[in-house]
Amino acid sequence: MNPIPFSRPHIGEEEIAAVVETLRSGWLTTGPKTHEFQQAFAQAIGAVQAIAVNSCTAALHLALDALELPRDAEVITSTLTFTATAATIIHAGARPVLVDVTPDTLNIDPREVARKITHRTRAIVPVHFAGHPAAMDELLEIARQHGLRVIEDAAHALPASHRGRVVGTIGDVTAFSFYATKNLTTGEGGMLTTADSELADRVWSRRLHGMSWDAWRRYSGGGWRYDVSYPGFKYNMTDIAAAIGLVQLQRLPALHQRRREIATLYSALLSDVPELRLPTTRPDVEHAWHLYVVRLRPQRLRLTRDSLIEILKEKGIGTSVHFIPVHLHSYFRKALGVTEEDFPVASMAAETMLSLPLFTLMSDDDVAYVANTLRRILRHRRR
Numbered sequence: 257m258n259p260i261p262f263s264r265p266h267i268g269e270e271e272i273a274a275v276v277e278t279l280r281s282g283w284l285t286t287g288p289k290t291h292e293f294q295q296a297f298a299q300a301i302g303a304v305q306a307i308a309v310n311s312c313t314a315a316l317h318l319a320l321d322a323l324e325l326p327r328d329a330e331v332i333t334s335t336l337t338f339t340a341t342a343a344t345i346i347h348a349g350a351r352p353v354l355v356d357v358t359p360d361t362l363n364i365d366p367r368e369v370a371r372k373i374t375h376r377t378r379a380i381v382p383v384h385f386a387g388h389p390a391a392m393d394e395l396l397e398i399a400r401q402h403g404l405r406v407i408e409d410a411a412h413a414l415p416a417s418h419r420g421r422v423v424g425t426i427g428d429v430t431a432f433s434f435y436a437t438k439n440l441t442t443g444e445g446g447m448l449t450t451a452d453s454e455l456a457d458r459v460w461s462r463r464l465h466g467m468s469w470d471a472w473r474r475y476s477g478g479g480w481r482y483d484v485s486y487p488g489f490k491y492n493m494t495d496i497a498a499a500i501g502l503v504q505l506q507r508l509p510a511l512h513q514r515r516r517e518i519a520t521l522y523s524a525l526l527s528d529v530p531e532l533r534l535p536t537t538r539p540d541v542e543h544a545w546h547l548y549v550v551r552l553r554p555q556r557l558r559l560t561r562d563s564l565i566e567i568l569k570e571k572g573i574g575t576s577v578h579f580i581p582v583h584l585h586s587y588f589r590k591a592l593g594v595t596e597e598d599f600p601v602a603s604m605a606a607e608t609m610l611s612l613p614l615f616t617l618m619s620d621d622d623v624a625y626v627a628n629t630l631r632r633i634l635r636h637r638r639r
């Protein structure tokens with residue numbers, strides 16, 4: 257059995273040909289391919305507007321910046337997320353308020369959100385962890401009651417839906433990731449979607465230095481003059497990345513189907529392993545299956561999660577951990593004055609969770625090898 261990495265991008269000859277075509281076109285940065293990708297993406301998920309950027313981090317920062325939050329503003333988000341979710345709140349001049357997650361899906365807990373709201377709260381940033389949509393109906397109702405904006409961190413959640421509504425069309429703004437490991441990749445890249453035209457107008461300008469005209473519009477008949485109305489950012493997507501994205505978007509239904517098959521196979525092969533807690537899928541969602549996250553039951557085992565990672569590595573199996581919660585990082589502990597005990601669910605998950613390989617180039621035999629190897633290791637380390 258060849259080594260099985262944690263992830264491998266599914267890039268084929270069509271993506272390679274699209275990049276070559278773009279390289280030969282003479283237009284490499286934001287231009288016709290980026291504009292085509294934006295339009296195709298918006299149509300694919302039913303969004304009013306889609307704005308291509310160079311990362312999900314950029315999309316989150318632009319969304320928060322476009323809200324023009326007051327300096328004492330607070331923004332509530334999950335502690336079980338990548339650092340970028342909290343860091344962009346700080347970059348936008350606000351204070352992140354971290355909340356714990358629900359034990360089943362590991363998504364942000366609406367009850368904790370309601371408990372943390374103060375007169376300074378201006379927005380909620382739910383994270384659709386692993387591709388399972390957060391409890392959006394409850395979160396939107398909380399936001400409505402308190403006059404808050406909702407910015408969805410959907411880095412894991414393409415394509416996903418909650419009660420028939422596609423992620424990317426539910427909150428005020430949604431941020432997607434097209435990083436190399438994601439369900440749709442452009443190598444590096446992201447997309448912001450919104451139906452708020454005023455907010456979108458700010459984002460369009462601020463993603464490229466606050467300029468009134470980007471290069472493509474200037475050099476394709478818009479004229480050379482431009483104005484800078486805001487000290488914006490360098491967050492634009494390149495046409496090289498967009499060319500890959502256009503091909504990947506066409507293949508997304510098939511890629512998603514394969515991820516779902518792999519997740520289903522994992523669950524079938526591991527359902528009777530008492531030392532594991534498998535992912536939960538609530539009945540009212542379509543899971544994007546970006547990650548397949550299992551949790552160990554430490555009271556039943558004579559090994560730690562970290563030891564298991566090393567043993568699996570020796571067996572040729574790559575794994576990862578998503579995530580070290582925000583409240584466990586030194587900067588945020590000090591800046592926010594939080595402790596491990598403040599977030600019991602996320603803190604426990606941080607010690608027991610493990611992301612198994614899940615990528616569309618895996619064969620059923622690969623999945624079986626991972627699952628059966630994991631079964632054998634755990635069986636030999638039972639208490």
